[in-house]
Amino acid sequence: MDGKFISFEGPDGAGKTSVMRQVQADLTAQFGDRVMYTREPGGNHIAEEIRQVLFDGQNTDMDGRTEALLFAAARRQHIVSEIVPGLQAGKIILCDRYVDSSIAYQGAGRQLGEEAIWQINQFAIDGLLPQLTIYLDIESELGLNRIAAHRANQVNRLDKEKLTFHQTVRKSYLRLQREHPERIKLIDASQPLSDVINDVESTIHDRFPELFNEKSD
Structure with missing residues (x-):
């Protein structure tokens, strides 16, 4: 497939939305409609309906395994409906979360076992991993403080978990980055937003030199 698949990961409050919005804008200025933004869970109408169930604030009694299976189901539909066709069409895909999120949130956070969640998702992704994953790292306390300060009216069911979660x-994210350093690149998300964006775009350029070619020395 001729496209490029870049996922963005990070703990809650890391600033993924702001970073991705600017990265998308800058790439669109260079490549136009070849740039495709999508998200997980979601990305197509079936997966978006699953997202509504997952993030419904009233579903506090949802079983952890149910949660993990719903994420995997949404991911599978997203891959079939959006990601694979996009890659086949030569799109540059920017995906807000992917399988690493399930390993970190359900495998570690829900204590279901990172390997168990990986195996569930092997069936869902059928071997499809991003060529590059941008991991925006931030200490949990700072991330939660950002959520409280800037999007208190958009808190979802997972945001409400305890600090220890x-x-x-x-x-788990840091462990994944250490285990897969070629795919997952760590960016310090505690920096000013402009510095984070610059680091992210430079990292993408390092992997795909034709992207952000103004970053060339």
């Missing part, structure tokens, strides 16, 4: 999620 978010700390466990972050540790």
Whole structure:
């Protein structure tokens, strides 16, 4: 497939939305409609309906395994409906979360086992991994403080988890980055937003030199 698949990961409050919005704008200025933004869970009408169930604030009694299976189901539909066709069409795909999120949030955070969640998702992704994953790292306390300060009216069911949950999620992300350093690149998300964006775009350019070619020395 001729396209490029870049996922963005990070703990809650890392600033993924702001970073991705600017990256998308800058790439669109260079490549126009070849740039495709999508998200998980979601990305197409079936997966978006699953997202509504997952993030409904009233579903506090949802079983952890049910949650993990719903994420995997949404991911599978997203891949079939959006990601694979986009790659076949030569799109540059920017995906807000992918399989690493399930490993960190359900495998570690929900204590279901990172390997167990990986195996569930092997069936869903059928071997499809991003060529590059941008991991925006931030300490859990700072991330949650950002949520409280800037999007208190958009808090979802997972945002409401205890601090220890978010700390466990972050540790899992850091472990994944150490285990897959060629795919997952760590960016310090505690920096000013402009610095984070610059680091992200430079990292993308390092992997795909034709993207952000103004970053060339």
